[in-house]
């Protein structure tokens with residue numbers, strides 16, 4: 446008998462660089478997380494997922510791993526990690542870590558050995574080295590582009606000083622892709638999985654879980670339209686990308702699942718797979734593969750009742766068809782925070798980010814109202830929900846970061862044409878009146894915090910019943926009390942344009958995605974994402990309410 450905790454879990458994403466800084470160097474760390482676990486327990490989440498804290502030159506904020514089995518000194522030590530896991534487990538919070546198998550850092554021992562080794566060596570065969578095209582190999586082996594902009598190939602200088610082969614990097618040039626057809630790579634990742642499982646982790650979020658296998662021969666490919674950099678929008682592609690979502694990735698996950706199943710305690714795999722449509726995403730969570738896959742189709746759906754209804758139905762159907770729960774997510778460290786995104790009036794492809802020159806930024810107050818309503822809708826849905834640190838404070842994207850403060854490789858590789866993801870990664874405000882708003886003991890913060898952060902600080906929200914933090918706490922408590930995550934939906938309850946309404950167990954949920962008020966159905970109000978006018982029985986625009994079912 447298992448609890449299958451992952452089917453219903455509320456999972457809180459910690460971005461360690463920006464969560465809490467114990468030593469005052471301006472960079473969050475593991476000791477900072479341990480010290481703040483009480484706040485997360487109070488929030489009412491079931492698990493945390495940590496973005497990478499492994500040894501890394503930090504060219505892509507730690508998604509460039511140089512040693513998969515150690516902690517970067519920026520974040521602490523393995524002893525700090527063990528202490529963090531112990532404290533989390535003592536509080537009933539499970540711990541998921543990030544696994545980055547598509548590529549390593551160029552500072553990884555294997556890649557350094559590959560650079561030193563000759564063409565055709567076993568060391569090079571762990572990565573994707575190829576000869577260039579053109580008379581003297583001066584052109585890249587194919588026309589693929591990096592997700593972060595620019596070519597996906599970099600030419601190396603051979604040991605004798607001559608221009609040599611090229612290596613593939615779907616992301617930054619500091620992130621060479623592994624060759625997953627090489628058994629040595631597979632065995633190394635089994636070792637890495639065991640290392641963290643033995644240390645007690647409850648699961649892995651698998652980075653770029655749709656990218657590890659490339660089409661034979663690495664054929665040229667030109668995307669049809671810019672549909673987002675991570676492969677979302679594949680439906681629009683006449684010829685699918687020769688590196689996103691190839692069938693060969695699935696045997697890797699079957700292998701890992703079998704390995705995880707040898708451990709006690711329901712350890713899980715969660716896929717970051719930017720593919721569509723949803724039935725394709727569901728392939729990652731077939732019974733012998735992963736447990737969860739991020740629902741980016743949901744994240745990308747605009748705040749519109751008909752589109753939301755469609756994606757909710759499609760999600761539940763697609764995942765149920767393979768016996769998996771749906772997941773739900775609105776924000777993470779790669780996308781514009783939903784308190785800003787839901788008010789944008791112009792299209793904004795994933796990864797491009799927003800900044801001072803972005804058109805159609807919309808009204809921040811509308812954004813926050815919609816974000817609160819969208820979260821109230823999401824947390825009423827059956828399945829597992831992911832929350833990204835800071836959304837419980839209603840944080841917006843930081844739009845006006847100075848150019849010279851930006852750090853995302855996207856910004857550099859596109860010469861500032863795309864702002865990238867720094868705006869959602871600014872260190873959290875904990876205490877309004879403290880240096881760095883309580884992020885750490887000094888005023889250091891690796892990305893500058895705006896002055897407006899004081900009003901979002903956790904301490905000013907904690908005892909304010911109208912705050913976004915109080916809303917999240919109430920939503921998570923009521924989600925648990927009413928068993929919504931293991932429930933099922935019945936809908937529609939009446940047809941009103943711009944209104945989404947359904948019943949889940951003994952709760953009726955009504956979301957008004959329009960701007961004009963609509964009639965508030967009769968019944969006891971359990972929760973509302975914003976002020977209601979109960980006297981005139983109106984549900985204002987951009988507001989979601991939970992009512993006790995009659």
Ligand code: BGC
Nearest residue numbers: 505508545616652653717779
């Ligand atoms: C991670 C990103 C990272 C990329 C390369 C992603 O999907 O979430 O933050 O830049 O993989 O590792």
